[in-house]
Amino acid sequence: MKIGILKETQKGEKRVSLSPNITKQLISKGFKVFIEEGAGANSSYLDIDFEDAGAQIEKRGVVYKEAEILIKINPFDDEDLKLVDAGQVLISQLYHKSNPKLIEAISKKGATAFSMDAIPRISRAQDMDVLSSQNNLAGYKAVILGAYEMTKIFPLMMTAAGTITPSKVLIYGVGVAGLQAIATAKRLGAVVEATDIRSETKEQAESLGAKFISVDNEGEESAGGYAKEASEDYKKKQQEAVNKSLFQADLVITTANVPGRKAPVLITKEQVAQMKNGAVIIDLAAAQGGNCELSKLNEKVIVNRVKVIGTNIAPESVATNASELYAKNIFNFLVHLTDDEAKFKWDMEEEITDETLIVKNGTIRKS
Numbered sequence: 147m148k149i150g151i152l153k154e155t156q157k158g159e160k161r162v163s164l165s166p167n168i169t170k171q172l173i174s175k176g177f178k179v180f181i182e183e184g185a186g187a188n189s190s191y192l193d194i195d196f197e198d199a200g201a202q203i204e205k206r207g208v209v210y211k212e213a214e215i216l217i218k219i220n221p222f223d224d225e226d227l228k229l230v231d232a233g234q235v236l237i238s239q240l241y242h243k244s245n246p247k248l249i250e251a252i253s254k255k256g257a258t259a260f261s262m263d264a265i266p267r268i269s270r271a272q273d274m275d276v277l278s279s280q281n282n283l284a285g286y287k288a289v290i291l292g293a294y295e296m297t298k299i300f301p302l303m304m305t306a307a308g309t310i311t312p313s314k315v316l317i318y319g320v321g322v323a324g325l326q327a328i329a330t331a332k333r334l335g336a337v338v339e340a341t342d343i344r345s346e347t348k349e350q351a352e353s354l355g356a357k358f359i360s361v362d363n364e365g366e367e368s369a370g371g372y373a374k375e376a377s378e379d380y381k382k383k384q385q386e387a388v389n390k391s392l393f394q395a396d397l398v399i400t401t402a403n404v405p406g407r408k409a410p411v412l413i414t415k416e417q418v419a420q421m422k423n424g425a426v427i428i429d430l431a432a433a434q435g436g437n438c439e440l441s442k443l444n445e446k447v448i449v450n451r452v453k454v455i456g457t458n459i460a461p462e463s464v465a466t467n468a469s470e471l472y473a474k475n476i477f478n479f480l481v482h483l484t485d486d487e488a489k490f491k492w493d494m495e496e497e498i499t500d501e502t503l504i505v506k507n508g509t510i511r512k513s
């Protein structure tokens with residue numbers, strides 16, 4: 147089957163949905179790979195690298211014409227859909243629940259679409275889970291970004307001129323991004339504390355060397371391993387438990403999300419007013435509304451000498467690794483969906499296929 151890899155057109159996006167390494171692996175599985183010229187340039191993958199891996203480099207229009215499966219990272223848009231024909235298979239993140247117009251437009255084209263953000267969070271789908279592969283890098287990059295914005299270093303340093311005490315880092319949300327943020331801040335020598343509404347995360351945080359701040363979460367039980375929306379009572383108890391650490395923190399990283407909902411506001415402007423001079427908040431939930439009341443997406447807000455940075459560009463800023471991991475997720479997904487001759491199995495009873503297949507030959511299956 148012929149696969150077409152398209153250059154991402156969303157502003158600021160540097161990633162590409164395939165790497166030269168994974169191109170080789172797909173070809174060995176019987177796929178033919180077309181790459182839009184320059185698609186990997188911002189991820190440091192050149193056309194020649196893809197060519198050496200066995201892909202054919204083509205102009206955008208040719209890729210659309212030749213490919214049976216078209217692959218992107220960001221959702222297909224109106225410009226993309228102009229070039230899509232009935233029967234073609236589209237694979238990208240679609241966020242179908244919040245994007246009904248896009249799903250309608252794909253359906254009108256008579257195309258088929260799989261959504262990578264709808265991969266179920268089950269053990270056997272872990273190697274296809276793009277939310278995890280990208281959030282893991284976001285957790286790492288949040289610490290690096292924070293370190294750059296801080297006016298202090300992370301580790302304890304004993305010098306002839308005196309001793310520097312280690313920085314204090316506080317992390318809200320111990321999911322995929324939060325765990326990587328803990329590990330990264332610890333590696334750099336910070337003293338790390340973390341909190342999460344799900345009490346099962348205590349052990350995970352502690353195993354990475356963080357001190358866990360427990361909040362009485364009776365009545366806040368999680369659903370299928372995921373947080374549900376916190377009650378006002380929980381948020382109050384959380385503030386009381388966390389405030390001492392928050393007001394002493396040099397860097398705060400917030401990653402708290404509730405699937406399908408706006409992100410919970412966990413840090414109010416009144417709390418920010420009591421934080422240390424020079425403290426930095428990196429809010430990774432800014433695109434979902436933000437965990438800090440003062441966050442603005444992709445802006446640096448400075449209030450009372452505290453920097454509040456709302457960002458969603460973390461995976462893009464480490465595009466080489468982010469593309470490689472996204473590509474590996476795509477490879478595992480395609481291998482899962484196809485047989486030994488690289489043909490779709492269309493096993494609609496199977497959970498991963500069922501959950502991710504949003505439109506089939508123009509018929510909307512999930513909304």
Ligand code: NAD
Pocket residue numbers: 266267268269270271272275277278281318319320321322323324341342343344347371372373374376401402403404405410412
């Ligand atoms: P997420 O991005 O939805 O949320 C991040 C964290 O924020 C979660 O740990 C959540 O409990 C926390 N949170 C939500 N509301 C909060 C509040 N009010 N206060 C404090 N914390 C709050 O989550 P995620 O990173 O996608 O992962 C969630 C869980 O799913 C993890 O346990 C992870 O190991 C698991 N997971 C499983 C798979 C799989 O099996 N395929 C894949 C990915 C993740």
